[in-house]
Amino acid sequence: MIKVRVAPSPTGYLHVGNARAALVNYLFARSQNGHFLLRLDDTDTARGRPEYEQAIYDDLTWLGLSWDSSAKQSDRFARYAEVAEQLKATGRLYPCFENAEELAAKRAALEKRKLPPIYDRAALALTPAQIETALQNGHRPHWRFKLSPGEATWIDLILGAKRVKFATVSDPVLIREDNTPLYTFTSVVDDVDHQITHVIRGEDHVTNTAVQLDIFAALTNALPKFAHLPLISGGEGEKLSKRVGSASLRGMRKDGIEPAAITAYLARLGTSKDPAPIPLAELIKTFNIADFGRSSPRFDPHQLLALNRKFLHHLPYDSVKDRLPEAATEAFWNAIRGNLDLLTEARQWWDVVHNDISTPDQPDQKIFLEAALQTLPPEPWGAETWKTWTQTLAQATGAKGRALYHPLRLALTGEESGPEMAALLPLIGREKTAERLRRTAR
Numbered sequence: 001m002i003k004v005r006v007a008p009s010p011t012g013y014l015h016v017g018n019a020r021a022a023l024v025n026y027l028f029a030r031s032q033n034g035h036f037l038l039r040l041d042d043t044d045t046a047r048g049r050p051e052y053e054q055a056i057y058d059d060l061t062w063l064g065l066s067w068d069s070s071a072k073q074s075d076r077f078a079r080y081a082e083v084a085e086q087l088k089a090t091g092r093l094y095p096c097f098e099n100a101e102e103l104a105a106k107r108a109a110l111e112k113r114k115l116p117p118i119y120d121r122a123a124l125a126l127t128p129a130q131i132e133t134a135l136q137n138g139h140r141p142h143w144r145f146k147l148s149p150g151e152a153t154w155i156d157l158i159l160g161a162k163r164v165k166f167a168t169v170s171d172p173v174l175i176r177e178d179n180t181p182l183y184t185f186t187s188v189v190d191d192v193d194h195q196i197t198h199v200i201r202g203e204d205h206v207t208n209t210a211v212q213l214d215i216f217a218a219l220t221n222a223l224p225k226f227a228h229l230p231l232i233s234g235g236e237g238e239k240l241s242k243r244v245g246s247a248s249l250r251g252m253r254k255d256g257i258e259p260a261a262i263t264a265y266l267a268r269l270g271t272s273k274d275p276a277p278i279p280l281a282e283l284i285k286t287f288n289i290a291d292f293g294r295s296s297p298r299f300d301p302h303q304l305l306a307l308n309r310k311f312l313h314h315l316p317y318d319s320v321k322d323r324l325p326e327a328a329t330e331a332f333w334n335a336i337r338g339n340l341d342l343l344t345e346a347r348q349w350w351d352v353v354h355n356d357i358s359t360p361d362q363p364d365q366k367i368f369l370e371a372a373l374q375t376l377p378p379e380p381w382g383a384e385t386w387k388t389w390t391q392t393l394a395q396a397t398g399a400k401g402r403a404l405y406h407p408l409r410l411a412l413t414g415e416e417s418g419p420e421m422a423a424l425l426p427l428i429g430r431e432k433t434a435e436r437l438r439r440t441a442r
Contacts, residue, residue: 002034003197006067007187009041010052014059015247016299017202017232020266024229025200026065027267027287037194038067042074043186059249063259064280071194073186080181083189083219084143084174092218093174095141096123097134119144119170143175145185145215152210157227158292159203164210172211184208188215196224200289203228203296227289230270230296247299256342258315261308270297277310305341312340325350335423352413353427359414359440365407369441371397372408376437379430386422411440 006022008014014022029036038060042048060067087093098106107117123144126134134141147166156162174185191199199209209226216223234247252262265275267283271291278286315337317330324333324346336349351357362369375392377385394404409421412433418424425433 001197002029002032003037003195004029004034004200005037005039005191005194005196007039007041007190008056009044010049010056011044011047012052013055014249016249016262016266017247019059019063019249019262020232020269021201021229022060022065023063023263023266024289024292027284028198028200028289029068030284031287034197035068036066037196038070039190039194040070040072040074041183041187042072043181043183045074055250059253062253063249063263071190073190076186076190077181079193080186080189081179084181084185087145087174087218088143090218092146093143094124094146095126095131096144096173097126097139097141098123116168117170118168121146121171140177142173142177144171145174145211145218147171147211148214148217152213154209154213154226157198157200157225157289158230159206159228159294162206162209164207166210166214169207169211174215184211185215188212188219191224192216192220192222195222198225198227200227200229203230227292229292230294232269232299233296234299254344256344257304257308258311258343261304261311264311265304265307269299270295275303275307277307277314309341312343313338331423332427335427336419339417339419349419349424352415352418353424357414359411359436361442362407362410362440363442365411366441368397368399368407369411369437372411373434373437373441376430376434381426381430383422383426386425389425411436 004025006025008018008022026036028034038056040053040056042053084093103119106120110117123141124146131141147169149166151163151165153161153163172184173182175181190196206228209228213223249262253259260279261277263280263283264278267278267287268275268291270293272293273291317333320333320343321328321330323343328346328350332350332353333346336346339349340346372389372393375389375396377389377392390404390408394400397404405421406416409415409418412421412428413424
């Protein structure tokens with residue numbers, strides 16, 4: 001069975017890069033009738049917080065991404081220690097006693113000679129007696145994985161043939177001095193134990209993949225396939241990060257972006273297909289990881305907003321009523337939805353319909369607005385009231401086109417544009433309409 005995982009770290013809130021990786025993994029699994037694992041890479045206890053963990057669950061659920069199983073790295077420290085002992089026994093994990101200052105000095109010396117700052121493997125020359133002496137003197141080692149000679153090669157499902165020479169990479173530190181295992185190690189152990197078949201993640205992990213393939217080979221013959229998504233850039237080409245508020249899922253949610261708009265947008269970002277208002281179920285049916293290109297796509301908020309608008313304009317009342325102002329009716333929703341970019345804008349039109357609003361003075365329209373007040377039809381009002389009223393007003397004043405409609409819209413809504421007045425007028429009602437006409441004509 002196809003089995004993939006998404007592995008966020010609860011050290012911050014999810015942003016669009018996280019969401020895209022999670023979505024692509026989800027779509028890949030669902031399109032293949034596979035298994036989707038949510039794994040929290042939560043070994044960074046210094047920066048991890050419970051609220052970030054809960055936010056991951058909440059945000060993925062909000063996007064509609066359900067997972068088949070879940071796991072947490074913090075539950076598996078005993079397993080990591082067990083595997084580490086296996087690697088030590090085979091000589092692939094070796095102790096190093098250099099401190100941070102000594103390692104920095106080595107890197108600086110290499111850079112001064114214009115050489116790559118690769119670890120020199122000096123610790124491999126330590127004898128068992130020297131290691132024992134260091135331990136007895138209170139020194140605690142960090143542990144490095146001894147990379148194989150040669151190179152790592154793989155056929156990436158997105159980037160194509162990849163090759164990384166191990167001579168250009170330092171032996172990675174897998175375990176810190178305090179015995180804390182690092183991501184490079186724990187991720188491989190988890191992928192082996194959870195029988196992950198495909199690892200789909202950002203292009204910034206390509207070098208990690210080369211190193212991890214060597215660790216995989218030291219533990220198992222069953223190597224997963226890899227796919228690396230080119231990183232999303234901002235509108236000006238800059239890399240996005242979780243510190244960019246505009247790219248935060250929570251920020252988008254607060255602003256009123258629909259989750260379906262986000263998934264529809266991100267599912268095609270980086271492909272040759274144009275974003276379209278396609279629901280998640282349909283995205284699964286049409287998903288193909290080969291659609292993703294090798295260049296970095298740009299995240300365009302305007303394009304996302306346009307897609308959000310398309311979703312909003314067709315959403316039924318029942319799907320949004322819990323997020324509308326209290327007491328908002330289906331008639332209200334049907335009247336305003338075609339004019340919304342964000343669902344949060346519904347509050348503005350609720351105020352227009354039900355509350356006291358500010359409208360601009362139109363002293364030059366005094367005679368016209370007084371005529372409008374005089375021709376105001378009696379209640380009850382319905383879908384034809386606007387047409388009947390404006391036709392009568394046009395006959396009385398000779399006004400037509402913009403001269404007829406614009407002063408009325410300004411007087412009744414305070415806005416230059418907005419929902420169709422034929423639908424809005426009955427919701428405003430005769431009393432408020434008359435009061436606003438009187439006030440604006442002063």
